[in-house]
Amino acid sequence: xxxxxVALPHRPPPxxxxxxxxxxxxxxYNKALAALPYxxxxxxxxxxxxxxxxxxxxPADAPPLVLWHGMAVPGPFxxxxxxxxxxxxxxxxxxxxxxxxxxxxxxxxxxxxQDADLDTSRHENGKWCLEVLRGLGLVPPAGxxxxxxxxxxxxxVSFGGAVLLDLAVVAPEAIRGAALVVPGxxxxxxxxxxxxxxxxxxxxxxxxxxxxxxxxxxxSMCDEPWDPDQDQILLTWRHVLSFPQLPGGDSGxxxxxxSRLAAPTIVITAEHDMFxxxxxxxxxxxxxxxxxxxxxxxxxxxxxxxxxxxxxxxxIQAFFVxxxxxGTAAS
Numbered sequence: 001x002x003x004x005x006v007a008l009p010h011r012p013p014p015x016x017x018x019x020x021x022x023x024x025x026x027x028x029y030n031k032a033l034a035a036l037p038y039x040x041x042x043x044x045x046x047x048x049x050x051x052x053x054x055x056x057x058x059p060a061d062a063p064p065l066v067l068w069h070g071m072a073v074p075g076p077f078x079x080x081x082x083x084x085x086x087x088x089x090x091x092x093x094x095x096x097x098x099x100x101x102x103x104x105x106x107x108x109x110x111x112x113x114q115d116a117d118l119d120t121s122r123h124e125n126g127k128w129c130l131e132v133l134r135g136l137g138l139v140p141p142a143g144x145x146x147x148x149x150x151x152x153x154x155x156x157v158s159f160g161g162a163v164l165l166d167l168a169v170v171a172p173e174a175i176r177g178a179a180l181v182v183p184g185x186x187x188x189x190x191x192x193x194x195x196x197x198x199x200x201x202x203x204x205x206x207x208x209x210x211x212x213x214x215x216x217x218x219x220s221m222c223d224e225p226w227d228p229d230q231d232q233i234l235l236t237w238r239h240v241l242s243f244p245q246l247p248g249g250d251s252g253x254x255x256x257x258x259s260r261l262a263a264p265t266i267v268i269t270a271e272h273d274m275f276x277x278x279x280x281x282x283x284x285x286x287x288x289x290x291x292x293x294x295x296x297x298x299x300x301x302x303x304x305x306x307x308x309x310x311x312x313x314x315x316i317q318a319f320f321v322x323x324x325x326x327g328t329a330a331s
Contacts, residue, residue: 015115021239028235029112032076038086042112045094045135049124050114052132055079055093058086063326064138064152065089068129068160069096071243072236074112078157080229084313088326089153094132096163096244118244125163125247126170139174153325155179155316158275158302159246161186166247168261177325178265179316182302185248186258186267186284187276197221197274202237209238220274223305230303258288266293266319268312270300293319 016022033040033055040057055075058065065085069078075093085091097116118124133139138152151174156164161183168175180186197220205217214234218225222233248257267285269278282294295315300308320326 015240015242017239017241021235025235025239028232029074029076032080032232036076036079037083043136045132047128047131047135049116049118049128049131050097052097052114052128052135053095053112054132054136055095056091057093058088058090060090062088062090065091066133066138066152066154067091067093068154068156068163069093070158070160072240073157073232077229077232078160081157081309082155082313084310085317088317092136092138092152094129096160097128120166120245120247120249123166123170123247126166126168129163129167130171130174133174139171151176153177153179153320155181156183157181159184159244162247162253165253165258165261168263169253169257172260172262175261175263177263177320177323178261179319180265180267180285181312181316182268182270182273182276182304183281184246184275185253186281186288188251189246190275190277191250193274205234206238209234221301222303223301223308224303227306252284255288258285259290262290264291264293264319264323264325265289266295266316268295268297268315270297270302270304272300273302275302 016025036057038057040055043054043056045052045054053075057079067078067082069075074095079086079091079093082091095113097113097118116128118128130139133152134141153176154164154167156162156178158181161180162185164178164180165183165185198217201213201217201220205213215225217237218230218233222230267282267289269276269281271278273281278296278300282296285292286294297304297308297312304312317326
């Protein structure tokens with residue numbers, strides 16, 4: 001009798017290049033967390049995909065706002081981009097899980113959220129988001145009637161913008177209002193541009209880490225490539241092997257899927273965004289989102305300057321106030 005074939009367990013792809021690199025990213029995360037200029041707390045939320053880590057700050061009685069971060073820029077780094085909003089909102093910043101592996105205690109770019117195998121074709125990014133929101137008590141549990149409190153506001157940045165769009169596909173009722181900042185998911189991916197302007201320069205930096213190659217790896221993406229705040233990105237280039245898949249896939253979300261985001265939404269795009277050129281991204285958003293305002297930043301790249309970041313905080317707050325979604329005007 002032939003021996004039965006034994007299925008070998010799935011082995012996830014390596015996440016970090018070395019234990020030292022993993023330790024460096026975790027230390028950098030802890031340093032950024034300790035440096036936050038306002039009081040904060042950390043929450044752990046159990047989901048069917050594993051344990052999610054959420055950074056919480058802002059007045060306890062303020063309207064809730066959930067911040068979905070960009071790729072490789074978890075909670076304590078991403079939240080600094082929106083410092084002016086912390087005084088107006090109770091901000092929840094979940095660390096997104098690494099995708100494509102088993103449920104193990106492996107963490108992505110310093111993130112404290114447990115690894116998860118999220119299938120983009122099944123909208124599991126959106127499902128993960130919904131479970132996190134339920135665990136935080138920001139939306140009613142599954143099967144329950146709508147609560148007395150309205151659902152939270154949301155901001156999605158870059159990769160986090162695509163995550164927020166995926167949440168809209170799964171549960172649009174969980175979104176009271178939204179801001180999409182240089183979001184992914186609106187357009188098909190610019191593969192060749194990303195290859196030559198990002199992937200190859202970042203590989204060169206990994207092989208020969210120095211100031212000139214660091215600048216080269218960031219200059220196509222950042223208005224201010226010399227800013228020390230970009231160290232988190234550089235550490236990721238050096239030490240992380242695998243990256244999450246973008247919700248929406250290579251072709252982006254369909255117009256029908258985008259139309260699921262029916263809540264009032266402001267979309268902020270950048271002219272020289274290497275991932276989604278500003279004019280085209282704004283046009284796609286305006287054509288598909290039912291209640292959408294677009295703002296185009298001329299001359300800006302995917303990661304705008306500190307000056308432009310301050311402006312976009314004002315634009316977001318003014319938009320939320322104009323739609324009756326927030327109680328105070330920007331200061």
